Amino acid sequence: MENMAEAAVKELRSTVSSGKTKSYEWRISQLKAILKIVTHHENEIIEALRSDLNKPEHEAFIHEIFSVASSCKLALKELRRWMKPQKVKTGMLTFPSSGEIVPEPLGVVLVISTWNYPFLIAVDPVIGAIAAGNAVVLKPSEVAPATSALLSKLLGEYLDTSAVKVIEGAVRETTELLAQKWDKIMYTGNGRVARIVLAAAAKHLTPVILELGGKCPAVVDANINLKVTARRIISGKWGCNNGQTCISPDYILTTKEYAPKVVDALAAELEKFYGKDPLGSNDLSRIVNIHHFDRLEKLMDDEKVSGKIVHGGQRDKTNLKIAPTILLDVEEDSLIMNEEIFGPLLPIVTVNKIEDSFGAINAKGKPLAAYLFTNDKTLKEEFVRSVSAGAIAINETALHFMEVGLPFGGVGESGMGSYHGKFSFDAFSHKKAVLRRGFGGEVSARYPPYAPWKLQL
Ligand code: NAD
Secondary structure (H helix, E strand, O other), X not given: OOOHHHHHHHHHHHHHHHOHHHOHHHHHHHHHHHHHHHHHOHHHHHHHHHHHHOOOHHHHHHHHHHHHXXXXXXXXXXXXXXXXXXXXXXXXXXXXXXXXXXXXXXXXXXXXXXXXXXXXXXXXXXXHXXXXXXXXXXXXXXXXXXHHHHHXXXXXXXOOOOOEEEOOOOHHHHHXXXXXXXXXXXXXXXXXXXXXXXXXXXXXXXXXXXXXXXXXXXXXXXXOOHHHHHHHHHHHOOOOHHHOOOOOOOEEEEEOOOHHHHHHHHHHHHHHHHOOOHHHOOOOOOOOOHHHHHHHHHHHHOOOOHHHEEEOOOEEOOOOEEOOEEEEOOOOOOHHHOOOOOOOEEEEEEEOOOOHHHHHHHOOOOOOEEEEEOOOHHHHHHHHHHOOOOEEEEOOOOHHHHOOOOOEOOOHHHEEOOEOXXXXXXXXXXXXXXXXXXXXXXXXXXXXXXXXXXXXX
């Protein structure tokens, strides 16, 4: 018997064959429908995010609702231009000719999403896929069940279900989906499952975008505005889902002598933001579930780091809350330094010279983002030149995500492919090369019989 995944792909293929999803009008109608979802159902989205993560309303609005609305508005404004074939200047070898690059939809694509920004990370790629003229199946994360159910309901109500479908579920459903032939798969999540996705895609020669994580470092030099630095680190760490964010600073690198000052500044600003009892603060998300709570407890209780907590450390298992926690002088071989933290713990690793931190970063898997705080021009240039990462931000954390002029994606261990803004349209398009000629411009040198004079430049 045909399963849900097979039936969905069959229907979507038939819709794509009809040519419907290719038209500018269809794409615009679907993008407008997504914009309607975010404007008419803001409160339901906020409630679902509260239920899944106790996400503060402010973060839910800025990071998920506003970001999706912005992506949609940009695509609505720019779509005509993005779809336009791009003229290319041709050279002597094809003279006389004209060339153009024609963006064409890939066909039927699969988006597998994760739980930490369960609305944004599900809908943002769908916007790109629709803008590029594809039919799409979205598989939201079962780890954020309220948002998953809401996505299924709202996309089902507002979008053309002959071309856009939400299939909820966990490993079994995703495995069934991955067994189908897709024209592109975009997966956001961890590296272990990414390998399963890549292996399934290989069977059908399906291209993939993998949006993964890693350990994002923040290098803190002494030549800085320390208060602003502390606030921006807090904003990208605890102000982003309590550290459950792929681009949150995972650890700090600073010099031995400067580290205590960094700790004091972070502690002072944390208290201003979240009060003396951060477990009671309404401005911090909770840990998503008991599995992740236990995982984070294990990192904190590892005997190599348990004496190194210099700020925070409070936890409340019943309510799945962990306070912003700073650990100082953490050793490289501790558990916390060998897996992505993805939570409210922030270890500080000390180096003798700030320049030593660049080599330390490059010795690990390539991170999704790397941050540097400094006023030193040479250090900034050296950081951009020598550190390999999906993205680099100088004197900032995580904010590059909001800049749609920049591609968002990883490199090496942190993933492959990128999206956001026009990059999302490109991610789900094939760039078809078209060369046009008339019947003039014949050159006998290209045809047999070949002769030595024909090889002269
Ligand atoms: P998750 O548990 O929600 O899993 C992601 C998706 O994979 C889900 O839809 C899930 O159903 C599916 N899945 C899980 N196991 C599977 C299996 N065995 N076979 C097929 N599908 C399976 O999310 P997660 O992996 O815990 O996500 C956290 C990770 O995602 C972190 O590493 C984080 O850095 C990364 N992340 C990356 C980005 C980015 O944009 N680069 C954004 C957010 C999160």
